[in-house]
Amino acid sequence: MPPRALDPRITEHRNPRSANIDLATPLEIVDIMNAEDRAVPAAVATQREEIARGIAFIEHAFRHGGRLFYAGAGTSGRLGILDASECPPTFGSDPELVQGIIAGGTEAMFRAQEGAEDLPENGARAVDEYGVRAGDVLIGIAASGTTPFVRGALTRAKALGAVTGLVACTHIDAAFAATLDLAIIPVTGPEVVTGSTRLKAGTATKLVLNMLTTGAMIRIGKTFGNLMVDLRATNLKLVDRSQRIIMEVCDVARDEARDLLTRADGRVKVAIVMHLLGVDREGAERALAQGDGVIRHVVGGEPPPVR
Numbered sequence: 001m002p003p004r005a006l007d008p009r010i011t012e013h014r015n016p017r018s019a020n021i022d023l024a025t026p027l028e029i030v031d032i033m034n035a036e037d038r039a040v041p042a043a044v045a046t047q048r049e050e051i052a053r054g055i056a057f058i059e060h061a062f063r064h065g066g067r068l069f070y071a072g073a074g075t076s077g078r079l080g081i082l083d084a085s086e087c088p089p090t091f092g093s094d095p096e097l098v099q100g101i102i103a104g105g106t107e108a109m110f111r112a113q114e115g116a117e118d119l120p121e122n123g124a125r126a127v128d129e130y131g132v133r134a135g136d137v138l139i140g141i142a143a144s145g146t147t148p149f150v151r152g153a154l155t156r157a158k159a160l161g162a163v164t165g166l167v168a169c170t171h172i173d174a175a176f177a178a179t180l181d182l183a184i185i186p187v188t189g190p191e192v193v194t195g196s197t198r199l200k201a202g203t204a205t206k207l208v209l210n211m212l213t214t215g216a217m218i219r220i221g222k223t224f225g226n227l228m229v230d231l232r233a234t235n236l237k238l239v240d241r242s243q244r245i246i247m248e249v250c251d252v253a254r255d256e257a258r259d260l261l262t263r264a265d266g267r268v269k270v271a272i273v274m275h276l277l278g279v280d281r282e283g284a285e286r287a288l289a290q291g292d293g294v295i296r297h298v299v300g301g302e303p304p305p306v307r
Helices: 026-037 039-045 048-063 074-091 120-129 148-159 200-219 236-250 254-263 268-277 281-290 295-299
Strands: 068-072 098-102 137-141 163-167 182-184
Touching (some): 039 200, 120 148, 137 200, 148 163, 163 200, 236 254
Parallel strands (some): 068 098
16 A cells, blocks of 8 residues: 655645535535534634734834735635725725735636646736835735745745735745744634635635735724724615714714715715815815824714614
8 A cells, every 4th residue: 555645734734524415415514514614714813813913014104104914826816805895895905915926827816727836936027017125014815825926926025125024724844934023823623625725725714815905904094993984975775874874973864964974075984074174175184194094083972882
């Protein structure tokens, strides 16, 4: 009997709890996967301090003209692009503020580009193409921790003076870790289908990215309490949400909320400050600039209680 090929990457190990999943009923498959998924939040929780450090790095970059870049291949790259693309509609941020880089380019979002991840120079070249510079943060995403494209991107970003970090779901070698400013490693264990890191590793990665961008956006004033006050009313759903937020925070009827939003050029945060300070749009914008964009710094007080 030939020896087994042992891989040090936990994401490549076989999971004994799903060894006979091909014989399982649909309900048994659901139960096996659900049981495995329960371990994911606990794995992420072990990285709470590193995630908090990541939020602080990103906040500092945002406050000083820097940007956040994700770099990944396959599922990891797609998750980075997904997180980046959700920031503008949620927080009213400039699309350039958070950007995703994926091995193989935009086409790889929809169709796998086999081999695009295998050369570190491709990652380095992508970093240059995206204009990463000192003051930016680049977070590599690689469930296995070994993707050459990601390592190449991180090495090049570090040479350019950017803060560098990695999100991986298996232990990484100490020498590589020492080159990084940040290492977020939620070890999620072997996958239900061996090596399919779109499963537990992908879920853990999504949770981590959610925390990094949401935390940084909260820190720079994109919310008032837990209300997303920096969104832009660019479609009917967001127009309605914008009006409801203004109604709740300012205790006004919808007609007045609609008028405030119009006079604020569709910017919820500006409309709130206009009402609470009794100023025009220019006055509200000046007050927010002086308060680092944070409503509490401008008006004090508390957001309305949850009802």
